[in-house]
Amino acid sequence: MDFTPRRAARVLLVDGAGRVLMFRGFDPARPHHRYWFTPGGGLDDDEPSVMGAARELAEETGLRVPPERLGEPVWSEVTEYPFDGVWYRQRQDFFLLRVPSWEVDTTGFDDVEQGSIDGHRWWGMADLEATTEVVYPDDLGALLRRVLAHADGGEAPC
Structure with a gap:
């Protein structure tokens, strides 16, 4: 199988109640396949991941923060997935950002996002761990528990 390489940056946006923001989307080629995922997306050519994370956060949620506020990635992974008939191998960095609260503004969605994202919500930790819905990662x-523990002075994330 041939994969299209892609780089991405994602944001673990956590509010004052300890909830993480997730978007609900679907693959246009497989509309029955619905899933939840964090804000973020593909990077432009040679775009540093922290810059892309800040850009994607602004586009998808309306929240504008300087890239340096995101700091260093708290986790990275390589994932393979199909989307709209194309298989991707994506290297993605995750950044943690805490906010007291935020009213999500999705008016910055591009055409692909408008056509494949149909909701968002703030997930509490217990709900996230108990759900039978598909969540990525x-x-x-x-x-998230490891990342938050580390941010609060605990063990380093794996």
Whole structure:
């Protein structure tokens, strides 16, 4: 199988109640395949991941922050997935950003996002870990617990 390489940056946006923002989307080629995912997306050529994370956050949520506020990635992974008939191999960095609260503004969605994202919500940790819905990455609940523990002075994330 041939994969299209892609780089991406994602943001774990956590509010004062400890909830993480997730978008609900679907693959236009497989509209029955619905899933939840964090804000973020593909990087432009040679765009540093922190710059792309800040750009994507602004486009998808309306929240504008200087890239340096995102700091260093808290986790990275390589994932393979199909979207709209194309298989991707994506290297993505995750950044943590805490906010007291935020009213999500999706007016910055591009055409692909408008056509493949149909909702968003703030997920509490218990709901995230108990859901039977598809969430990407698969182990987001455990990842988020590690990242938040590390940010609060605990063990380093894996």
